[in-house]
Amino acid sequence: MPKRILQGTVVSDKNEKTVVVKVERRFTHPVMKKTVRMTKKYKAHDENNAHKVGDQVFIQESKPISKDKRWTVVSSDQA
Numbered sequence: 001m002p003k004r005i006l007q008g009t010v011v012s013d014k015n016e017k018t019v020v021v022k023v024e025r026r027f028t029h030p031v032m033k034k035t036v037r038m039t040k041k042y043k044a045h046d047e048n049n050a051h052k053v054g055d056q057v058f059i060q061e062s063k064p065i066s067k068d069k070r071w072t073v074v075s076s077d078q079a
Helices: none
Strands: 005-012 018-028 035-045 056-061 069-076
Touching: 005 035, 018 056, 018 069, 035 056
Parallel strands: 035 069
Antiparallel strands: 005 018, 005 056, 018 035, 056 069
16 A cells, blocks of 8 residues: 655754644535635654755655654655
8 A cells, every 4th residue: 555645844843853744735615615725734754854944845654653753754845
């Protein structure tokens, strides 16, 4: 089964080897037929502390690393 990959923005890098990534998803509301934006924050493992606040990154599912960290940073989207 393939692992999910999400794209988001780093909102916190204060933890050691961890970044908090905000992922936004858009969908059409089933009743109102209006586009709705929802965000969710994920804690992701960043081995080298390479990413800073504001960076666009891709995160991938992984085995549990700690109590609430189940994602790892795959790459940075610096264009």
